[in-house]
Amino acid sequence: MQTSRKAVSGTTIALVVVIVIVIAGFGAYVAFYTPGPTTVTSVSTSVSTSVATSVATSVSTSVATSVSTATSVSTSVSTSVSTSVTTATSTYLAAATINGAGGTLVFPLMSSWIFGFTQVQPNIEVNYSPVGSGAGIAQITAGTVNFGESDAPLKTSQYAALPNGSTLLTIPVSASGVVPAYNIPGISSTTHLNFTGNVLAGIFLGDITAWNAPAIAALNPGATLPSNPIVVVHRSDGSGTMYAFTQYLSDSNATWRTKVGFSTSVDWPTGIGCKGNAGVAGCIANTQYSIGPLEIAYQIQNPGAINYGAVQNHAGHFVLANLTNINLAVQAGASSGLPAGNAQWSSFSIINNIFNDSMDTQVYPVTTFTYALVYQSLSASYAGTSNAQAVGLVNFLWWVVNSGQNAGKNIGYPSLPANVVTLDDTTLNSITYNGTPILGS
Amino acid sequence: MAERFKLETGLTTARKVRPRRFGGDQILKGLVGAAAIFVVLLLIALGVELTEGASLSLTTFGPGFLIGTTWDPVHEIFGALPYIYGTLLTSALALLIGLPIGLGVAIFLTEKVRGSKLFGYALGTLVELLAAVPSVIYGLWGLFFLSPVLKTYVETPLHAYLGFVPLFASVPFGLDFFTAGIILAIMIIPTVSAVSRDILNAVPNSQREAMYSLGATHWEVIRRSVLPYARSGIFGATILGLGRAVGETMAVTFVIGNTPRITASLFSGGYTLSAVIANEFAEASYPLYVSALIEIGLILFGLALIINLFARLLIWRMTRTTRFRV
Numbered sequence: 144m145q146t147s148r149k150a151v152s153g154t155t156i157a158l159v160v161v162i163v164i165v166i167a168g169f170g171a172y173v174a175f176y177t178p179g180p181t182t183v184t185s186v187s188t189s190v191s192t193s194v195a196t197s198v199a200t201s202v203s204t205s206v207a208t209s210v211s212t213a214t215s216v217s218t219s220v221s222t223s224v225s226t227s228v229t230t231a232t233s234t235y236l237a238a239a240t241i242n243g244a245g246g247t248l249v250f251p252l253m254s255s256w257i258f259g260f261t262q263v264q265p266n267i268e269v270n271y272s273p274v275g276s277g278a279g280i281a282q283i284t285a286g287t288v289n290f291g292e293s294d295a296p297l298k299t300s301q302y303a304a305l306p307n308g309s310t311l312l313t314i315p316v317s318a319s320g321v322v323p324a325y326n327i328p329g330i331s332s333t334t335h336l337n338f339t340g341n342v343l344a345g346i347f348l349g350d351i352t353a354w355n356a357p358a359i360a361a362l363n364p365g366a367t368l369p370s371n372p373i374v375v376v377h378r379s380d381g382s383g384t385m386y387a388f389t390q391y392l393s394d395s396n397a398t399w400r401t402k403v404g405f406s407t408s409v410d411w412p413t414g415i416g417c418k419g420n421a422g423v424a425g426c427i428a429n430t431q432y433s434i435g436p437l438e439i440a441y442q443i444q445n446p447g448a449i450n451y452g453a454v455q456n457h458a459g460h461f462v463l464a465n466l467t468n469i470n471l472a473v474q475a476g477a478s479s480g481l482p483a484g485n486a487q488w489s490s491f492s493i494i495n496n497i498f499n500d501s502m503d504t505q506v507y508p509v510t511t512f513t514y515a516l517v518y519q520s521l522s523a524s525y526a527g528t529s530n531a532q533a534v535g536l537v538n539f540l541w542w543v544v545n546s547g548q549n550a551g552k553n554i555g556y557p558s559l560p561a562n563v564v565t566l567d568d569t570t571l572n573s574i575t576y577n578g579t580p581i582l583g584s
Numbered sequence: 585m586a587e588r589f590k591l592e593t594g595l596t597t598a599r600k601v602r603p604r605r606f607g608g609d610q611i612l613k614g615l616v617g618a619a620a621i622f623v624v625l626l627l628i629a630l631g632v633e634l635t636e637g638a639s640l641s642l643t644t645f646g647p648g649f650l651i652g653t654t655w656d657p658v659h660e661i662f663g664a665l666p667y668i669y670g671t672l673l674t675s676a677l678a679l680l681i682g683l684p685i686g687l688g689v690a691i692f693l694t695e696k697v698r699g700s701k702l703f704g705y706a707l708g709t710l711v712e713l714l715a716a717v718p719s720v721i722y723g724l725w726g727l728f729f730l731s732p733v734l735k736t737y738v739e740t741p742l743h744a745y746l747g748f749v750p751l752f753a754s755v756p757f758g759l760d761f762f763t764a765g766i767i768l769a770i771m772i773i774p775t776v777s778a779v780s781r782d783i784l785n786a787v788p789n790s791q792r793e794a795m796y797s798l799g800a801t802h803w804e805v806i807r808r809s810v811l812p813y814a815r816s817g818i819f820g821a822t823i824l825g826l827g828r829a830v831g832e833t834m835a836v837t838f839v840i841g842n843t844p845r846i847t848a849s850l851f852s853g854g855y856t857l858s859a860v861i862a863n864e865f866a867e868a869s870y871p872l873y874v875s876a877l878i879e880i881g882l883i884l885f886g887l888a889l890i891i892n893l894f895a896r897l898l899i900w901r902m903t904r905t906t907r908f909r910v
Contacts, residue, residue, distance in 0.1 A: 277867030300870055374757055379842035379859075381867020404658035407867050415759050415853045416842030418863060429732055430757055 236538060238266040239531035245271070245279030245292025246383045247420065248319055248438055249513045253292070255550045260542050267535040276383045277407050283311065283516045286525055289536050291516035294319075294383020295407055296488035310519040312574070313488045314567050315477070315512040316543055317556050320469040321388045322451040322509070324437040326427050327354065329369050336452040337362040337461040340395025340508070343454070346373055346434060347392060348399060349413035354432060362461075369432065375414025376426045376435030381407035384420065387494060387511035388436040394498045424449055439464050443555030457497070458504040465507075470557040472510035475503050477563050484570025485519055515540060521576045533576040541571050541582065631885065638879035640871055649879060655844050655860075657868075662876040664883055666844035670761070670854040671887065674836060675829040677765025677850070678772055682829075683822055685769070686776030693777075694784040695806055708781065715774035723838030726767045731758035731839055734766065739851050756851035759841035764854070767835050772825035779824055783817030784810060816899045823895035830888055833858040857884040 243253075250273040257269045274282075276293035283291030284305055296313055305311055323338055330336065342358050345351040351358055355368040378385050389405035403409050417426040420441050427433045427449055442451060443466075453461040462468050476493030497506050517540065518525060521533040544567040548558035559567070572582050635642075641649065645662060652663015689711055697704040739756030746752045754760070787810050795805040811818070841853025842863060857880050868874045 275866040277869035280869055298869075304870075372755060379837070379863045381864060381869075406658045407869065408657045408864055410654065410656035410658065411843065414843065415757065416863070417759075418837065418842075422838075425727065426759070429728070430759075433757075 235266050236264050236535055237531040238268075239529065239535040240268045240270065241290070241532055241536050241539060242288045243269065243271045243279075243290040243292060243515075244274050244282045244288045245516075246276035246294045246513065247273040248276075248294050248383045248440070249292060249317055249556075251440065251444070251554050252317055252551045252556045255554070256539075256543050256547045259547055259550055260539050263542065263546075264535070264538065267539065269535075269539055275381050275407075276386070277381050280516065283518075289517075289528065289532060290540070292316075292513065293516060294511060294513045295386040296491060296514060297516075299487065299489045302487050302489065309525075310485045312484045312517050312519050312570050313482075313486075314484060314515040314517065314540060314544070314570055315559065315563055316515045316540075316567075317513050317548075317551060317559070318469065318473045318493070318510060319384075319387075319513060319556060320439040320464045320472070320507050320510045321384050321391070321436050322439055322442060322464045323434060323454065324424070324427055324442070324449045324451040325434040326431055326449065327369065328431055330366060330450065332447060332450050334366055335450070335463050336366060337455065338452050339455040340391060344392045344396030344399040347375055347377070347412070347414065348396075348402070349375070362455075371432040374430050374433035375411075376423055376430065376433050377411050377414050377416055378420075378423055378436075379416030379418050382420075383407060383511070383513065384436060384438045385409070387509055390492060390494050390511075391498075391509045394495060438555075439469065440555030454508055456503070456506050456508040457499055457501045458506075459501075460504045462505060462507045464509075466552065466555065466557050468505050468507040469510050470560075471503065472497055472506040472508065473512070473557055473563075474560045475500060475506050476510065477512070477560060481563070481566055484566065484573065488514070515543075517574065519574055520578075521574065521581075523577075528576075530576055533574075534581055537571055537574050537581045541568070544568065544571070631882075634878060634882040634885055638875055638882045640875035641879040642875075644872060645876075649876075650883070653844075653846065657864075657873055660870075660872055662872075664857070664880055666846050667855055667857045667860055667880060668883065668887070669846045670840070670844075670856040671830055671858070671884070673761055673854065674764045674768055674840070674856060675826055677761065678768030678829040679822065679826055680769075681766065682769035682772040682825060683776055686773045686821070686825065687780055687818065689773070689777040690780035690784055691806060693781055695802070695810070708778075711777050712774050714770065715778075719771065719832060719835040722767055722771060722835040726763060726835065726839040727759075730767065731763050734758060734763050738762075743851060750848040751850050754847070754849040754852040757841070757853070759839055759853055760851045761840065761854045762850040764836050764840040764856075765850075767839055768829045768832055771832060771835060772828050775828055776821045776825045779821035780814070780818050783814045783821065786817070787813050816902045819895065819899055819902070823892065826891060826895075827888060830891065831858060831884070833862050837862055857881075857887070 250271070253271045257271065260267065260269065276295055279291040279293045280297060280301055282288045284301070297311070323343060325336065339362065342351065342362065345358060352372055353370055354373055355370045360368055386405060386407045389403065389409050393400040393405045403412065415426065417423045420438050423435045423437055424441060427435050437449065437451065442449065453463040455461050473493060476496040480491065480496060482488050482491055493510050493512060494508065497503065497508060500506065517536065521528050523529065544559065544564055551558065572580065574581055641662065645652065649662065649664055650668070651665050653665050654661045654663050655666070693704050693708055697707070735756055735758035739758070739762060742752045743756050791809045791813055792805050795809045800808065836856050837859035840856065840859060842855055842859060843853040844855045845852055861877050861880055865877050868877055
């Protein structure tokens with residue numbers, strides 16, 4: 144039989160060989176190229192400058208490693224490096240990879256922390272997955288990550304679900320505030336509407352339906368409110384921001400407390416759900432006469448994008464959220480009643496603590512901590528944690544609590560007050576690996 | 585006779601050929617059979633895993649889960665009816681809009697541009713490119729472009745003039761069943777049109793020629809002889825499109841408003857089975873919550889199976905009784 148197959152032409156073979164060589168070369172480049180030190184001449188005026196000045200660092204850092212850790216959405220994480228002369232050389236810890244998972248609220252800050260920490264300890268690689276506070280708690284319970292991160296402390300039932308005999312430490316690492324953002328065409332961006340907790344609860348329950356309702360008009364005598372119906376926007380996915388907001392509404396309004404309650408995911412009586420903080424911001428921007436709870440960090444990073452209103456605190460003041468009054472709220476709410484790191488934090492809440500505080504006139508009432516979650520006794524039997532990983536983890540958290548608190552200023556996160564830092568230091572000192580405390584002191 | 589054949593060709597018709605004990609045929613049959621069994625096993629394993637994960641919720645809520653309308657993670661009450669309703673409604677809407685358009689494209693390509701191969705090929709490729717767009721892109725495009733456009737030019741006038749009709753009764757905000765249905769329709773057009781095109785091309789020319797000889801116009805030929813002949817195939821294409829619409833997650837969750845609601849109005853926000861899993865699974869913080877979400881996945885799985893089985897049954901019945909069987 145005659146075969147009708149042609150012989151493979153030489154050109155085809157040559158092309159295939161060339162393509163294979165190119166792909167192999169590229170793969171080898173990616174896998175093996177270790178960049179040498181290069182001087183980064185561009186300096187940007189954002190977060191990293193404050194981080195760099197707060198840590199001793201050598202003159203240059205390779206661009207590649209900084210890019211690999213700063214893989215965040217936030218535009219404020221830059222690759223700038225301070226060109227200051229090294230003032231102290233610290234001994235580097237052994238190489239380790241640390242994995243964490245948790246809420247999206249703290250993600251931009253976490254990215255800048257990881258970047259800053261890598262300047263101090265280049266051998267430690269920290270990975271953070273912003274999968275949501277609930278997922279963070281689930282993963283630390285299951286032992287699939289080294290540390291969890293959550294905007295809501297564990298509930299009693301979640302403490303009960305932890306592995307037998309283990310102690311999970313709760314470490315506040317930062318704080319945030321939730322603002323009522325709205326989109327009303329007639330109201331200018333310089334006018335900030337006033338809200339009380341009761342009025343917000345009424346809006347989100349669906350009882351207050353129009354913008355010119357008497358309840359809202361009474362709080363805003365100077366503004367001309369339109370008669371359009373209010374469109375409520377909330378998060379469709381579970382979120383620490385919603386946890387804080389619904390907790391505030393539960394405190395303010397008895398109907399909300401019994402009908403809806405507070406949690407990272409609730410059964411919203413009305414409104415449309417949008418995914419993520421950016422989704423809520425987008426929905427509010429695209430929908431006229433809408434209102435929704437938004438994290439303050441988003442506002443600060445995108446000034447002027449969305450208007451937001453002032454919320455009344457118990458002293459009767461209408462407070463427009465900014466870093467100062469959120470800081471004051473954290474200081475007031477955490478001044479007493481903080482549980483020990485190894486205790487249960489289920490009933491601790493800044494919002495509850497300052498809700499009835501009529502003395503502080505400038506506190507912002509919808510403020511919440513965000514927590515790192517770590518087990519007290521680390522060992523190889525727990526998720527195969529090595530000594531290097533445990534040491535790296537504890538040093539990372541120590542750095543975050545003590546040196547990294549300035550990193551959040553430009554992107555809208557307040558720093559921890561001194562008493563919380565002291566508490567966290569005590570908690571971190573108690574973490575052991577195979578029985579021996581990691582931090583010598 | 586046998587001997588003559590043996591001399592001339594070396595073969596005999598009378599000799600029985602024994603199959604080789606272990607040849608390529610056996611290996612091929614074995615491998616292919618194994619692949620088929622593997623797929624069936626995979627399906628069964630999927631069902632078993634889903635049922636296992638949903639067992640806590642199944643025992644807690646029982647059949648009430650299917651008709652419950654509350655989804656409250658705080659008070660631990662879960663019910664799936666709003667999601668089932670949302671999935672069915674958006675899929676029905678997608679079919680209602682996408683099927684005529686997809687079928688129209690297929691008819692146009694097979695009947696009207698038969699002569700011009702290049703134009704037909706180009707148009708067909710462009711339509712199929714719609715299927716290559718990732719669904720997340722559809723979601724983003726829908727959220728930022730289509731939803732405001734629909735709200736301003738379609739939904740608001742419809743609500744203003746026909747607001748008394750229950751279908752258009754809610755105040756429109758752009759993120760609702762209507763927009764989700766349109767996005768899904770766009771996504772199933774390439775599926776429906778590609779499969780229908782193949783079906784219509786397979787209709788023998790004798791059918792058309794017969795109608796022409798009776799004096800039918802082009803449209804009558806299509807309507808009376810081509811389409812009825814291809815009926816079962818087109819039905820299959822519909823089911824394929826429906827299968828995609830039922831399972832679509834990301835494109836829907838961006839534009840549907842994510843509120844569990846059962847209402848006749850198309851301009852109200854809604855929720856589908858796949859969207860709630862995508863949105864809430866990461867944050868499901870206690871076992872009953874996770875189990876309820878897995879049960880939603882089980883319902884979705886069952887829904888897809890039922891739709892396909894029902895379609896197969898209908899196709900079987902149609903091909904059994906149709907007058908156009910070859």
